[in-house]
Amino acid sequence: MKWTWFGWQGLSFPVPEEWNLGKITGDARSGSVRLDDGEVVRVEAEWRELEGRVPGVTTLVDRYVEKLTKRASKSGARIEVKRRVQLIPEGSLPDKDWEVFVWRGEARAYNLAWRCRTCGRIGLLRVFAKGSEDIGRYAGRIFSNLEDHPTEGRRLWGIYGMVLMVPEGFKLEEHSLRTGHIRLAFKEGGRTLTVDRVSLADIMLRGRTLKDWFLDFFDKSLRDFERPSFEGTSFLGHPGLRVFAPPKKLWKRPFFPTFDRVRRSLFLRGCIWRCDDTNTLWAVMATSKERDDLLAEEVTKDVSCHKSSHKPGSDAQVPSGSQFPGQMGAGR
Ligand SMILES: [Zn+2]
Ligand SMILES: [Zn+2]
Incomplete structure (x- = not known):
C-alpha cells in the first residue's frame, strides 16, 4: 500500500x-x-x-x-x-x-x-x-x-496527494477540490499564495505549450498584471517555466474602480511545471508588493508532486511499520 x-x-x-x-x-x-x-x-x-x-x-x-x-x-x-x-x-x-x-x-x-x-x-x-x-x-x-x-515555521498541507509546506503566517483563504483541479489559496497581509494542480496534463497540453495553457487557464487572475514574461527552467526534476508579471500600468486600468485596490500594484511571480510521473500540471503563484518576493520559489522547492510519501522539507519518509511489532504490514 x-x-x-x-x-x-x-x-x-x-x-x-x-x-x-x-x-x-x-x-x-x-x-x-x-x-x-x-x-x-x-x-x-x-x-x-x-x-x-x-x-x-x-x-x-x-x-x-x-x-x-x-x-x-x-x-x-x-x-x-x-x-x-x-x-x-x-x-x-x-x-x-x-x-x-x-x-x-x-x-x-x-x-x-x-x-x-x-x-x-x-x-x-x-x-x-x-x-x-x-x-x-x-x-x-x-x-x-x-x-x-507548524514545524520550523511551516505547516504541511496535503490533500489528494498534493503535499506542500506553507509558511505559518499564511491563512487559507479559499479552497477548491474539484476532480481534476485542486486549488488552495492563502493570504498573509498583502501577500498571496496560490497552488493549483490540474490533472490530465497530456490532454491539457494537446496541441499547445505549457505557456499557452498557463495564459489560458489563468486568464482571469492575470488581468491585473502586465503580460507575463517566462523563463525556461526546471522544478523538482521536471521542465518548467518561471513566470513574472508586473502590475498593470495605471493608464490601462478600467475607469470604474475595482474593489480590490491593493491588487492593482502587486507583482506576480510563479513557478509552473508538468509532472510526467503523475500526469499533472502545477502552478505555484505568489503576489506581493515586493518585486523580488521569492515565496513561490521557496514553496515550490518542497512541493511533493510525485513523491508524496516523502514529508516535504525533511529527509524523513513515512516510517515503515517495523517499529510497531505485530501491528503493521510489510510497509509500502
Ligand atoms: Zn501542537
Ligand atoms: Zn513530479
Whole structure:
C-alpha cells in the first residue's frame, strides 16, 4: 500500500493513498475532517484550540467514552471500550499528552486523543476498520506521526496527494477540490499564495505549450498584471517555466474602480511545471508588493508532486511499520 501525507489547518498525519478527503468543517481554531476510501469512512479528526484551564486527556476520554456508551445503549447496541491501548511506543508525540483507546460495536475504531503542550490544541483522531481488517497496522503509523502545529515555521498541507509546506503566517483563504483541479489559496497581509494542480496534463497540453495553457487557464487572475514574461527552467526534476508579471500600468486600468485596490500594484511571480510521473500540471503563484518576493520559489522547492510519501522539507519518509511489532504490514 502506498502512503501519502494528509494536512489541513495545521493538522497532519500520513495516510494510505486511497484514503481521501470527504468532508471538511471549521478552520484552524476548531474543525474536523473526514477521509474515506470511496466506500466507507476511514479517518475522522477533530481539533480545537483551548484557552485557560484545559482538562487532562484522561478526563476528555472519560467524557467521550461516557457519551459513546450512552448513545450506543440508547440504540440498543453494545459497545466495548479498551482504554490505554499500547499501540504506539511510549515516548511518541513527546510534546503531547495522549491516550490510545479502542472501541468495538458495529464498527471498530482506534482512537487517539491528545492535548498539545506546544500549541494548546486538543484533538481526537479516529481510524475505522473495514470488515474484520486489522486496522492497528494503519492506526499506529498514523498516530505516531501526527502533528498539530507548524514545524520550523511551516505547516504541511496535503490533500489528494498534493503535499506542500506553507509558511505559518499564511491563512487559507479559499479552497477548491474539484476532480481534476485542486486549488488552495492563502493570504498573509498583502501577500498571496496560490497552488493549483490540474490533472490530465497530456490532454491539457494537446496541441499547445505549457505557456499557452498557463495564459489560458489563468486568464482571469492575470488581468491585473502586465503580460507575463517566462523563463525556461526546471522544478523538482521536471521542465518548467518561471513566470513574472508586473502590475498593470495605471493608464490601462478600467475607469470604474475595482474593489480590490491593493491588487492593482502587486507583482506576480510563479513557478509552473508538468509532472510526467503523475500526469499533472502545477502552478505555484505568489503576489506581493515586493518585486523580488521569492515565496513561490521557496514553496515550490518542497512541493511533493510525485513523491508524496516523502514529508516535504525533511529527509524523513513515512516510517515503515517495523517499529510497531505485530501491528503493521510489510510497509509500502
Ligand atoms: Zn501542537
Ligand atoms: Zn513530479
